[in-house]
Amino acid sequence: MLYHRIEELRVEVQKWKKEGLTVGLVPTMGALHNGHMSLIKKAKETCDKVVVSDFVNPIQFGPSEDFDKYPRTLEADVELCDKEGVDIVFAPSADEMYGEGQRLSNDTLTYVCPPFFYVNTLCGKSRTGHFDGVCTVVLKLFNIVQPNYAFFGQKDAQQVIIIKKMVKDLNVPINIVQCPIVREESGLALSSRNKYLTEEGKKDALVLSRILNNIKTCYEKGITDVLALKETAYSFLTDKHDLEYLEIVDRNTLEAKMIADDESIALIACRVEGVRLIDNIYLKED
Amino acid sequence: MLYHRIEELRVEVQKWKKEGLTVGLVPTMGALHNGHMSLIKKAKETCDKVVVSDFVNPIQFGPSEDFDKYPRTLEADVELCDKEGVDIVFAPSADEMYGEGQRLSNDTLTYVCPPFFYVNTLCGKSRTGHFDGVCTVVLKLFNIVQPNYAFFGQKDAQQVIIIKKMVKDLNVPINIVQCPIVREESGLALSSRNKYLTEEGKKDALVLSRILNNIKTCYEKGITDVLALKETAYSFLTDKHDLEYLEIVDRNTLEAKMIADDESIALIACRVEGVRLIDNIYLKED
Numbered sequence: 320m321l322y323h324r325i326e327e328l329r330v331e332v333q334k335w336k337k338e339g340l341t342v343g344l345v346p347t348m349g350a351l352h353n354g355h356m357s358l359i360k361k362a363k364e365t366c367d368k369v370v371v372s373d374f375v376n377p378i379q380f381g382p383s384e385d386f387d388k389y390p391r392t393l394e395a396d397v398e399l400c401d402k403e404g405v406d407i408v409f410a411p412s413a414d415e416m417y418g419e420g421q422r423l424s425n426d427t428l429t430y431v432c433p434p435f436f437y438v439n440t441l442c443g444k445s446r447t448g449h450f451d452g453v454c455t456v457v458l459k460l461f462n463i464v465q466p467n468y469a470f471f472g473q474k475d476a477q478q479v480i481i482i483k484k485m486v487k488d489l490n491v492p493i494n495i496v497q498c499p500i501v502r503e504e505s506g507l508a509l510s511s512r513n514k515y516l517t518e519e520g521k522k523d524a525l526v527l528s529r530i531l532n533n534i535k536t537c538y539e540k541g542i543t544d545v546l547a548l549k550e551t552a553y554s555f556l557t558d559k560h561d562l563e564y565l566e567i568v569d570r571n572t573l574e575a576k577m578i579a580d581d582e583s584i585a586l587i588a589c590r591v592e593g594v595r596l597i598d599n600i601y602l603k604e605d
Numbered sequence: 606m607l608y609h610r611i612e613e614l615r616v617e618v619q620k621w622k623k624e625g626l627t628v629g630l631v632p633t634m635g636a637l638h639n640g641h642m643s644l645i646k647k648a649k650e651t652c653d654k655v656v657v658s659d660f661v662n663p664i665q666f667g668p669s670e671d672f673d674k675y676p677r678t679l680e681a682d683v684e685l686c687d688k689e690g691v692d693i694v695f696a697p698s699a700d701e702m703y704g705e706g707q708r709l710s711n712d713t714l715t716y717v718c719p720p721f722f723y724v725n726t727l728c729g730k731s732r733t734g735h736f737d738g739v740c741t742v743v744l745k746l747f748n749i750v751q752p753n754y755a756f757f758g759q760k761d762a763q764q765v766i767i768i769k770k771m772v773k774d775l776n777v778p779i780n781i782v783q784c785p786i787v788r789e790e791s792g793l794a795l796s797s798r799n800k801y802l803t804e805e806g807k808k809d810a811l812v813l814s815r816i817l818n819n820i821k822t823c824y825e826k827g828i829t830d831v832l833a834l835k836e837t838a839y840s841f842l843t844d845k846h847d848l849e850y851l852e853i854v855d856r857n858t859l860e861a862k863m864i865a866d867d868e869s870i871a872l873i874a875c876r877v878e879g880v881r882l883i884d885n886i887y888l889k890e891d
Contacts, residue, residue, distance in 0.1 A: 325776065418773075426721045429740070429774035435712045454715070455775070462776040487704075488715035489741070490611065490748040 321397055321408045325416075325463050328409050332370070332464055340367035344466035346457055349373040349410075350390040350511035351399050354501040358470040359403050361498050370464050371400050373410040378423050379452030390514050409464070416459065431455045431489075433481045437573055441477045441564060441586055442597065453478055454485050461493055468494045472501075474508055476586055476599040480573055500598070502528065508598045520592040523559040527587050530555050530565065531600040534585045538602045543579045552587075561590035570601060607683055607694050611702075611749050614695050618656070618750055626653035630752035630779075632743055635659040635696070636676040636797035637685050640787040644756040645689050647784050656750050657686050659696040664709050665738030676800050695750070702745065717741045717775075719767045723859055727763045727852060727872055728883065739764055740771050747779055755779050760786045760794055762872055762885040766859055786884070788814065794884045806878040809845040813873050816841050816851065817886040820871045824888045829865045838873075847876035856887060 322328045335342055343366030345358045351373075362369045373396050380386035393410055400408050417423055431454040437443075438450050461469065471479045479497050486495055501509045506528040507521060516524060530552040537551055545567045552565050568575055570584035581603040588597045608614045621628055629652030631644045637659075648655045659682050666672035679696055686694050703709055717740040723729075724736050747755065757765045765783050772781055787795045792814040793807060802810060816838040823837055831853045838851050854861055856870035867889040874883045 329778075425718065428720055429771045430718045431775070432711065432716045432718045434714055459774075459776045462778055465778060485715045488745075489717070490745045492615075492748055492751060 320401070320406060321410060323409075323411055323415065325411065328370070328407060328463060331407060332368075335368050336465070341468070342366055342464065342466040343369045344460065344464045344469045345369065345371045346460050346469065346471070347371060347373055347396075348375045348389065348511065349396050350392050350514070351396045352501075352509045352511065352513075354472055354474060354509035356399065356403060357501050358472055358498050359400065359405060361496060362468065362470050363404055365468055365470075365496065366466075368406045369404070370407045370409055370466065371396075371405050372460050372464070373397075373408055374416065374456070374460075376416075376452060376456040377413055378417070378428075378455060379449050381446055381448065384446070385512075390511055409460075416456070425451075428455075431458050431485060433485060434488075437477075437481050437484055440568070440573055440575070441566060442588060443477065445563060445588075450478070450481050454481065457482055458485065458489070458491070461491055466493060468496055470496045470498060472498050473599070474500045474510065475597070476570075476584060477573065480571065506532070508596075510596065512594055512596065515594040516592055520594065523557075524591045524594075524596055526555045526557075526560055526591075527589055527596055527598040528600075530587055531585050531598055534567070535600050535602055538579055538583075545576050545579055548579060548585070559591060563588040563590065563595070567602070606687070606692060607696060609695075609697055609701065611697065614656070614693060614749060617693060618654075621654050622751070627754070628652055628750065628752040629655045629754045629756060630746065630750045631655065631657045631756045632746050633657060633659055633682075634661045634675065634797065635682050636678050636800070637682045638787075638795045638797065638799075640758055640760060640795035642685065642689060643787050644758055644784050645686065645691060647782060648754065648756050649690055651754055651756075651782065652752075654692045655690070656693045656695055656752065657682075657691050658746050658750070659683075659694055660702065660742070660746075662702075662738060662742040663699055664703070664714075664741060665735050667732055667735065670732070671798075671801075676797055695746075702742070711737075714741075717744050717771060719771060720774075723763075723767050723770055726854070726859055726861070727850060728874060729763065731849060731874075736764070736767050740767065743768055744771065744775070744777070747777060752779060754782055756782045756784060758784050758786065759885070760796065761883070762856075762870060763859065766857065792818070794882075796882065798880055798882065801880040802878055806880065809843075810877045810880075810882055812841045812843075812846055812877075813875055813882055813884040814886075816873055817871050817884055820853070821886050821888055824865055824869075831862055831865055834865060834871070845877060849874040849876065849881070853888070 343362035345362050375389050397408050430451050433450050433454050483495050534548050565587045567579050567583050567585045583602045586599040629648035631648050633641050661675050683694050716737050719736050719740050769781050820834050851873045853865050853869050853871045869888045872885040
């Protein structure tokens with residue numbers, strides 16, 4: 320049930336489709352944790368067959384980012400997927416995905432480019448080209464697997480919004496299912512990058528969820544002025560925290576807001592021990 | 606058999622697919638001529654069902670180009686398709702394709718961007734953003750129709766090469782079929798834009814195919830130096846001809862060549878009576 324080759328995977332999925340079975344795709348970069356497992360469980364509930372892709376996508380990392388040291392735990396991932404009843408783990412090489420010896424740049428590769436207004440904000444500001452790389456690999460995976468449903472976590476909120484926008488703009492015939500953030504008991508949002516943190520760092524990282532929860536509480540108490548809501552964060556921050564952004568925007572369009580409302584989402588990115596962490600919260604749950 | 610709505614079309618095509626029928630798509634901007642009809646005939650030969658899309662795509666025209674005056678002959682197009690046994694003509698509005706009131710720019714729309722090396726040459730040099738618009742609408746049509754085969758004319762050589770590259774780079778599960786250029790008896794390549802020409806202009810326009818044929822003849826006689834081959838063109842040109850480019854490049858990658866070979870293609874773009882015309886020829890036929 321572990322495939323490395325596009326053609327092998329396609330043959331298998333085509334068989335399922337001919338039998339009229341529905342297919343779910345959970346795109347991951349591996350290093351699976353309970354956040355991923357919640358997506359996989361949702362996929363198993365929703366679809367007859369489930370494919371988990373496990374691919375650290377080089378074109379979504381910037382030159383100074385952590386592509387080389389990004390955790391790779393394929394064997395453990397396959398075991399976890401097995402236990403959960405995943406039908407195929409798809410773990411292609413970069414050559415298989417992008418062509419052998421292909422230079423990975425928009426000089427020589429076709430890219431999918433999400434709208435400037437969706438990219439030039441939040442994570443996109445510091446991660447130039449990141450969402451082009453994400454959309455490109457996700458569309459490739461969509462075309463390779465041709466699933467009926469694809470599952471993404473709300474943890475990467477900007478990513479889900481951009482992928483939903485891509486699906487709409489390009490008429491991709493796939494249903495996107497968004498699943499809630501999974502947290503440790505402490506409140507820390509699960510992330511493959513948490514592995515980089517010491518125990519001390521994990522404690523400092525709790526500030527992200529605390530800031531967001533506090534903003535939500537303040538909103539529920541009637542504070543809607545975005546600047547006032549954002550200011551409530553500063554009492555939580557110490558010199559252990561290198562805040563990249565804290566924003567309150569529309570949860571569908573990412574449009575900046577002056578006044579928060581029930582459609583607002585608060586998002587934070589902050590470095591702890593040099594590790595870039597993100598988190599977010601809806602000011603009003605669905 | 607004329608559909609304007611994406612959902613109507615999808616329902617019909619899904620019925621076919623469930624019956625195991627193969628589907629061919631011929632994407633056009635309407636104003637159908639015998640060039641298009643040759644694509645449609647090929648599609649009918651190849652597939653059980655044929656969809657012709659008829660959509661003048663706003664996002665592939667530059668601000669100073671002929672979007673407004675581009676010929677629109679939907680009624681005649683439908684009649685021609687009917688005679689040829691086309692199953693569906695798909696003629697959506699711009700609102701249907703891009704969302705009502707949507708501003709058509711990469712600020713707010715997801716685009717498909719072909720590689721810089723494929724775009725920054727030939728027609729792409731003077732038509733900024735043109736091939737982004739082409740790839741975006743073609744991928745949308747691919748996702749809407751989900752055909753097994755799609756048919757394109759070699760007349761727009763750079764376009765076919767870029768679309769083949771997109772299909773490969775994004776793993777689009779569709780076979781691209783390229784069909785030869787159809788010409789008037791005079792040698793003039795058929796084009797919807799020929800309608801803009803006077804009889805006099807049509808005669809002047811013959812220079813494009815003459816230049817290309819002459820280059821091919823010279824190549825067959827053993828001249829391979831690209832500069833020498835290009836120089837043979839100048840004796841044909843008069844003050845009626847506003848040459849935009851004449852290039853000899855690799856027919857798969859569009860890479861410029863110093864020495865022509867059997868994989869070379871000669872391409873020309875030239876204005877006659879202000880009308881931009883293009884044509885091309887393989888130095889060695891398949």
